[in-house]
Amino acid sequence: MTDDHLKVTNVSYLTGVLLDFKGIKIREFCQSKIESGADPFSIFGELQHGLEEIGKGYEDPGFRRYFNSDLIVSGRNMKRAIEILKPLLPPRKDGKGLVVIGTVAGDVHDIGKTIFAVTLESDGFIIKDIGVDVSCTGFIEAVRETSPDILAMSSLLTTTLPSMSEVIQGLTIAGLRDRVWVIVGGHAVTEQFARTIGADAYGRDCVDGLRKCREFMQEKV
Amino acid sequence: MKIFFLYSGPFGEQIINTISLGGLGDQVSGAYELRPEDILARDGGGQGPDSFFENPGSFIPADFPCTTADLLIVLGVHGQLSDLVPCIAGRLGARSVLYPIDDRDTIPEARKTISDELAGMGVHVEFPEPFCSLSRSMDPFIDEFLKFFGRPLLRVFRDAGSDRIHHVEVLRDTPCGSASCIAGKLAGVDTGDLDSLTRFCYDEQHNDEADNYCLAEMDPRHPLMQEAGDLFKDALFGGCGIPSTKDTILSILQQSGETAVEDLSEQVVGRSSGNGASGCITGRAFDLYLNELTEENQIIITSEGTVKLS
Numbered sequence: 001m002t003d004d005h006l007k008v009t010n011v012s013y014l015t016g017v018l019l020d021f022k023g024i025k026i027r028e029f030c031q032s033k034i035e036s037g038a039d040p041f042s043i044f045g046e047l048q049h050g051l052e053e054i055g056k057g058y059e060d061p062g063f064r065r066y067f068n069s070d071l072i073v074s075g076r077n078m079k080r081a082i083e084i085l086k087p088l089l090p091p092r093k094d095g096k097g098l099v100v101i102g103t104v105a106g107d108v109h110d111i112g113k114t115i116f117a118v119t120l121e122s123d124g125f126i127i128k129d130i131g132v133d134v135s136c137t138g139f140i141e142a143v144r145e146t147s148p149d150i151l152a153m154s155s156l157l158t159t160t161l162p163s164m165s166e167v168i169q170g171l172t173i174a175g176l177r178d179r180v181w182v183i184v185g186g187h188a189v190t191e192q193f194a195r196t197i198g199a200d201a202y203g204r205d206c207v208d209g210l211r212k213c214r215e216f217m218q219e220k221v
Numbered sequence: 222m223k224i225f226f227l228y229s230g231p232f233g234e235q236i237i238n239t240i241s242l243g244g245l246g247d248q249v250s251g252a253y254e255l256r257p258e259d260i261l262a263r264d265g266g267g268q269g270p271d272s273f274f275e276n277p278g279s280f281i282p283a284d285f286p287c288t289t290a291d292l293l294i295v296l297g298v299h300g301q302l303s304d305l306v307p308c309i310a311g312r313l314g315a316r317s318v319l320y321p322i323d324d325r326d327t328i329p330e331a332r333k334t335i336s337d338e339l340a341g342m343g344v345h346v347e348f349p350e351p352f353c354s355l356s357r358s359m360d361p362f363i364d365e366f367l368k369f370f371g372r373p374l375l376r377v378f379r380d381a382g383s384d385r386i387h388h389v390e391v392l393r394d395t396p397c398g399s400a401s402c403i404a405g406k407l408a409g410v411d412t413g414d415l416d417s418l419t420r421f422c423y424d425e426q427h428n429d430e431a432d433n434y435c436l437a438e439m440d441p442r443h444p445l446m447q448e449a450g451d452l453f454k455d456a457l458f459g460g461c462g463i464p465s466t467k468d469t470i471l472s473i474l475q476q477s478g479e480t481a482v483e484d485l486s487e488q489v490v491g492r493s494s495g496n497g498a499s500g501c502i503t504g505r506a507f508d509l510y511l512n513e514l515t516e517e518n519q520i521i522i523t524s525e526g527t528v529k530l531s
Contacts, residue, residue, distance in 0.1 A: 019230060021234050021235045021238075022238075063257070063301070064299075064326045065257055065258060066230070067326050067327065068436070068437070068438040069232035069323070069324065069436035069437075072429060072434075075429070076429040
């Protein structure tokens with residue numbers, strides 16, 4: 001048996017955990033991981049592999065293996081995981097920086113964005129989560145009103161990627177671009193796309209995003 | 222009546238769970254999860270990629286149970302695997318097939334072929350879209366099923382001398398179980414405040430914190446979840462004696478006479494409540510109600526695109 005085979009089996013197991021509509025498997029999974037000494041970030045990381053697999057199956061143009069109902073149920077189970085794992089995250093050290101976070105217009109997916117928000121919050125960032133399907137104006141107004149250090153935008157769908165570019169252009173027009181550091185992420189986003197639209201950073205996953213936000217705040221200090 | 226489920230994923234599991242626990246458990250003869258990857262990973266005995274479509278019967282999994290059923294219910298199975306359904310219906314000896322469509326990707330690719338093939342076998346098939354839109358059928362097995370599950374049907378009891386709901390009796394639950402789940406939360410809700418009542422319906426219908434919630438597709442281009450919300454809202458309004466969307470359509474036609482369908486739609490769609498009137502949020506629900514009112518001989522749709530009372 002090759003390592004690749006083991007990896008596939010593992011992802012298949014994770015998707016099974018995430019697609020259990022009763023939410024029993026996700027609780028058992030988190031509990032067993034906690035008991036084995038795994039830290040909450042690594043558990044989130046594992047579950048994200050499962051989510052990515054479901055996302056890939058949903059977006060596969062050749063043969064869609066997962067449907068809307070699968071996204072809803074896996075999202076619900078990720079929320080259950082957050083409920084279980086959030087109390088175990090390291091204590092907050094408030095004041096590291098203010099982050100405005102949201103999912104761009106046309107996209108109602110909130111799981112990836114919420115996990116990233118929870119990760120940042122547990123690391124001491126102050127979070128202003130402005131939700132999903134946030135318009136360009138909504139992002140700009142939030143930046144104007146709260147003067148955050150960081151603006152984080154998420155997009156799961158390729159069709160909504162242009163919204164990220166619009167927000168960055170809007171910030172420039174509003175004279176706010178120099179005041180805020182912009183990080184983008186989500187299933188549809190790539191590092192090259194982030195560079196193309198003029199974002200300051202790309203978060204491959206929540207751990208990578210957290211590292212980049214920390215680095216930015218250190219530079220700022 | 223014996224029921225067999227052919228399903229895939231949590232959408233199917235939730236419905237099987239609801240139906241089994243909601244009164245038909247002793248009539249379930251079996252369930253089988255048809256995973257697309259399991260079917261498509263097979264090479265069909267080296268017959269090439271088109272072999273599935275040429276001879277789908279050879280792709281019935283070896284571990285498919287040996288059992289019989291009167292009614293085959295197909296849930297969330299990938300549209301490209303739908304050619305298997307007539308073969309499986311034949312294997313089970315099914316007399317009727319319920320093939321609900323709650324997601325575009327589960328629409329059978331060869332719907333007409335499947336219908337014709339099943340008809341040739343003497344098997345009746347219906348494709349409700351979404352599942353909870355189905356309220357009546359000429360088929361005896363589907364009709365029997367609809368005594369328990371389908372379009373929600375509610376009876377509302379209020380506190381004496383008050384608009385507040387005392388309890389709600391679910392006469393027919395949605396197959397996903399969301400109707401009975403919401404009904405359990407309605408005690409104490411004020412039916413005099415239509416806006417709040419309406420918001421409560423739509424919010425709870427897809428509330429993923431609930432035990433059972435709607436799993437239909439919600440893409441604005443194919444708003445089945447929103448349509449299901451309309452159907453539940455109207456079931457609740459009907460149970461409360463509040464005018465439903467159908468009542469609103471008839472009321473407008475009484476007041477305005479013959480009206481262009483587009484104008485009627487503008488007055489009904491997107492106006493889910495307010496001032497004692499009630500509409501729906503989706504054009505799909507509006508079209509469904511218009512068809513039903515036509516079938517009930519209450520309205521006539523003319524060839525000029527207008528609608529009038531019969």
